[in-house]
Amino acid sequence: xxxxxxxxxxxxxxxxxxxxxxxxxxxxxxxxxxxxxxxxxxxxxxxxxxxxxxxxxxxxxxxxxxxxxxxxxxxxxxxxxxxxxxxxxxxxxxxxxxxxxxxxxxxxxxxxxxxxxxxxxxxxxxxxxxxxxxxxxxxxxxxxxxxxxxxxxxxxxxxxxxxxxxxxxxxxxxxxxxxxxxxxxxxxxxxxxxxxxxxxxxxxxxxxxxxxxxxxxxxxxxxxxxxxxxxxxxxxxxxxxxxxxxxxxxxxxxxxxxxxxxxxxxxxxxxxxxxxxxxxxxxxxxxxxxxxxxxxxxxxxxxxxxxxxxxxxxxxxxxxxxxxxxxxxxxxxxxxxxxxxxxxxxxxxxx
Amino acid sequence: xxxxxxxxxxxxxxxxxxxxxxxxxxxxxxxxxxxxxxxxxxxxxxxxxxxxxxxxxxxxxxxxxxxxxxxxxxxxxxxxxxxxxxxxxxxxxxxxxxxxxxxxxxxxxxxxxxxxxxxxxxxxxxxxxxxxxxxxxxxxxxxxxxxxxxxxxxxxxxxxxxxxxxxxxxxxxxxxxxxxxxxxxxxxxxxxxxxxxxxxxxxxxxxxxxxxxxxxxxxxxxxxxxxxxxxxxxxxxxxxxxxxxxxxxxxxxxxxxxxx
Numbered sequence: 001x002x003x004x005x006x007x008x009x010x011x012x013x014x015x016x017x018x019x020x021x022x023x024x025x026x027x028x029x030x031x032x033x034x035x036x037x038x039x040x041x042x043x044x045x046x047x048x049x050x051x052x053x054x055x056x057x058x059x060x061x062x063x064x065x066x067x068x069x070x071x072x073x074x075x076x077x078x079x080x081x082x083x084x085x086x087x088x089x090x091x092x093x094x095x096x097x098x099x100x101x102x103x104x105x106x107x108x109x110x111x112x113x114x115x116x117x118x119x120x121x122x123x124x125x126x127x128x129x130x131x132x133x134x135x136x137x138x139x140x141x142x143x144x145x146x147x148x149x150x151x152x153x154x155x156x157x158x159x160x161x162x163x164x165x166x167x168x169x170x171x172x173x174x175x176x177x178x179x180x181x182x183x184x185x186x187x188x189x190x191x192x193x194x195x196x197x198x199x200x201x202x203x204x205x206x207x208x209x210x211x212x213x214x215x216x217x218x219x220x221x222x223x224x225x226x227x228x229x230x231x232x233x234x235x236x237x238x239x240x241x242x243x244x245x246x247x248x249x250x251x252x253x254x255x256x257x258x259x260x261x262x263x264x265x266x267x268x269x270x271x272x273x274x275x276x277x278x279x280x281x282x283x284x285x286x287x288x289x290x291x292x293x294x295x296x297x298x299x300x301x302x303x304x305x306x307x308x309x310x311x312x313x314x315x316x317x318x319x320x321x322x323x324x325x326x327x328x329x330x331x332x333x334x335x336x337x338x339x340x341x342x343x344x345x346x347x348x349x350x351x
Numbered sequence: 352x353x354x355x356x357x358x359x360x361x362x363x364x365x366x367x368x369x370x371x372x373x374x375x376x377x378x379x380x381x382x383x384x385x386x387x388x389x390x391x392x393x394x395x396x397x398x399x400x401x402x403x404x405x406x407x408x409x410x411x412x413x414x415x416x417x418x419x420x421x422x423x424x425x426x427x428x429x430x431x432x433x434x435x436x437x438x439x440x441x442x443x444x445x446x447x448x449x450x451x452x453x454x455x456x457x458x459x460x461x462x463x464x465x466x467x468x469x470x471x472x473x474x475x476x477x478x479x480x481x482x483x484x485x486x487x488x489x490x491x492x493x494x495x496x497x498x499x500x501x502x503x504x505x506x507x508x509x510x511x512x513x514x515x516x517x518x519x520x521x522x523x524x525x526x527x528x529x530x531x532x533x534x535x536x537x538x539x540x541x542x543x544x545x546x547x548x549x550x551x552x553x554x555x556x557x558x559x560x561x562x563x564x565x566x567x568x569x570x571x572x573x574x575x576x577x578x579x580x581x582x583x584x585x586x587x588x589x590x591x592x593x594x595x596x597x598x599x600x601x602x603x604x605x606x607x608x609x610x611x
Contacts (some may be wrong), residue, residue: 243429
């Protein structure tokens with residue numbers, strides 16, 4: 001009898017948790033849609049959400065249509081897709097490594113992807129809008145994450161991961177600097193330098209076409225592994241004993257993150273810390289289950305990048321602020337706050 | 352015993368980074384038995400457990416229910432062996448019931464919020480057997496060591512596998528919890544499961560096990576009913592101790608006593 005009552009109570013609480021997750025998801029979708037409309041409306045010419053919708057579906061003036069559909073829509077789509085991919089990558093890496101401080105940017109993946117792309121540009125192998133760019137970025141991102149996991153080994157603690165990530169991102173940064181150093185064309189150098197800051201400005205549908213297939217493929221790969229992350233909460237060996245092929249899982253996550261981050265960096269430059277922050281914002285609302293965190297973290301990443309990209313258009317300044325600069329300016333203090341909050345676990349040296 | 356064996360091993364050896372950890376182990380174990388695997392530190396107990404579950408690469412032949420282990424997919428292995436590692440690690444503060452539900456993962460139930468009626472019943476049976484209902488909704492990180500070990504046990508029972516492999520399930524538990532855990536495993540064995548338990552507690556092994564396997568330096572040196580397998584000679588040679596032996600309430604009592 002008491003067992004029965006206990007079971008009822010347990011089922012009731014599980015139900016409450018499920019309903020809570022559903023309402024968080026609904027709220028996220030609403031926020032992202034509003035931000036998309038805002039992103040289409042904000043700029044030198046301000047448009048109300050209603051006229052944005054009107055222009056989007058072929059109404060309104062020709063000028064409004066051109067602004068919304070050709071100038072701002074690619075930017076909004078990229079903001080959504082790249083932000084979502086970064087949030088998803090962060091959540092997937094945190095799930096794989098069972099570590100709340102894991103993220104693509106701390107592990108040097110975007111920096112390495114940027115190096116791959118910069119190398120292609122500087123060598124004059126391709127112009128900024130060719131397929132060679134994302135391919136080089138993806139290859140470099142893959143190499144960096146693969147190297148990180150190979151160096152740190154299977155059950156690496158936090159300290160080792162962060163140190164190796166620091167080394168890899170420093171190396172990628174140094175290699176990028178070397179390429180710029182050796183480049184004889186000052187205009188190319190300037191172009192690279194600005195591109196590295198990370199921006200979604202002046203992007204066309206050509207850029208969307210360049211990045212979206214890779215980002216989508218990366219997202220599909222990461223989401224296909226979603227259930228394994230929960231089993232992995234019990235450690236690699238136990239997950240294996242439950243039927244999860246941990247070796248395959250690692251390879252899939254590396255590939256998914258490399259495709260997504262490489263594709264994103266190729267069109268936007270490096271945009272950091274969205275992947276670190278997004279899952280943390282969701283944990284108090286969704287819980288710690290790494291499987292349930294994936295999609296909400298993606299939506300949060302999209303919301304973060306879209307709002308940062310709207311913010312850079314609203315902040316008054318003489319020259320335009322790059323969105324990658326803004327995310328880092330906000331993201332790094334957040335990272336420091338996380339370190340402060342988890343310092344007891346960190347000083348213990350265990351993850 | 353051999354004819355009805357559910358798990359057999361023929362000449363199983365394991366090398367870890369060039370060192371022989373397990374040498375030529377052969378055994379045949381029947382369903383419905385509780386088998387205690389004992390031996391000094393470093394004797395290869397955990398390695399044998401991992402080799403049986405297919406988690407450590409081994410040479411030799413392991414057969415489970417008539418199929419060679421090497422011919423089975425990971426998922427099929429996971430359905431036949433429920434593996435309880437040492438330490439009950441959980442990396443995220445998940446609710447206890449979600450941990451127990453992971454026991455149904457090998458059966459394709461990947462989402463604890465959407466279990467089929469059959470899976471939900473298996474989870475409930477396991478939670479009842481391990482007595483975790485009262486804290487099923489709390490996060491495992493907030494539970495005491497004893498409660499956490501019950502959650503881990505429930506997760507393993509929820510697999511409803513024909514073989515349970517438990518690596519030191521009683522270590523770091525108080526006496527009451529040790530007995531609880533062994534009784535739960537004993538009743539799983541009484542219902543037809545083969546339960547293999549690694550333990551350092553020779554007293555628990557003698558009392559609860561049908562069969563004791565003694566490993567020493569990677570070799571199986573003694574096996575049989577507890578009192579014979581843990582003979583004075585084995586205790587002296589393998590553990591280098593003498594033991595107090597008695598019988599209490601018709602169960603064997605072996606208490607390690609003095610070094611030799």
